[in-house]
C-alpha cells in the first residue's frame with residue numbers, strides 16, 4: 001500500500017560574475033576548480049572562481065536555503081582567498097545537512113579564454129570530487145559580444161538537482 005510519501009527532486013539555478021583584476025593588482029586565474037597559468041586573474045574576496053561559485057549557488061537554490069552570500073558572506077574573513085573547490089565542498093556539506101542528496105550540477109561559463117576543452121575532464125573531476133556528485137562544465141564564447149567579448153570578466157550559470165534524503169509529502 002502506498003504511504004503517500006514521495007521523493008520529489010528540486011532544481012536550482014546559480015549565476016556568478018567576476019571582473020578581471022586590475023593590472024595594478026594582478027591575481028592568478030582560478031576557473032572550474034583549476035589554476036590557469038599565465039592567464040589574467042579575476043577580482044573577488046575569495047579566489048573568484050565563477051564556475052565553482054555558480055555551482056554552489058545552484059545547490060543552495062535547489063535546497064531552498066539561500067545563496068552564496070547567505071552562507072559565505074564577504075564579511076567573513078575566513079573566506080578571504082578561499083578556493084572555489086573548498087566553497088563548493090562546504091556548500092555540498094550544508095545542503096546534505098539540510099536533508100538533501102545531490103543528483104548533479106551542470107555549469108556553463110562564458111569567456112573567450114582560457115581554451116577550456118583540453119582541461120574539461122580535469123575540471124569536472126575536481127568539482128565532482130568537491131560536490132560528491134557529478135559536476136559537468138561547458139564553455140562558450142559570446143562571439144565577441146558583451147562584457148565577456150570585451151574581456152572585462154567571466155560569467156557562469158549553473159543548474160543543480162537535489163532530492164530529499166527521506167521521502168516527504170502527505171501520508
Ligand SMILES: Nc1ccn([C@@H]2O[C@H](COP(=O)(O)O)[C@@H](O)[C@H]2O)c(=O)n1
Nearest residue numbers: 111112113114115116117139140141142
Ligand atoms: N573559453 C572557451 C570557450 C569555448 N570553448 C569551446 O569552443 C567551442 C565553441 O564555442 P562557442 O563559443 O561557439 O559556443 C565549444 O566546444 C566550447 O566548449 C572552449 O573550449 N573554451
Ligand SMILES: C[C@@]1(CO)OP(=O)(O)OP(=O)(O)OC[C@H]1O
Nearest residue numbers: 044045046048053068069072079
Ligand atoms: C565567495 C564570496 C565570499 O568569499 O566572495 P567573492 O569571491 O567575492 O565571490 P562572489 O561570487 O561575489 O560571492 C560572494 C562571497 O560569498
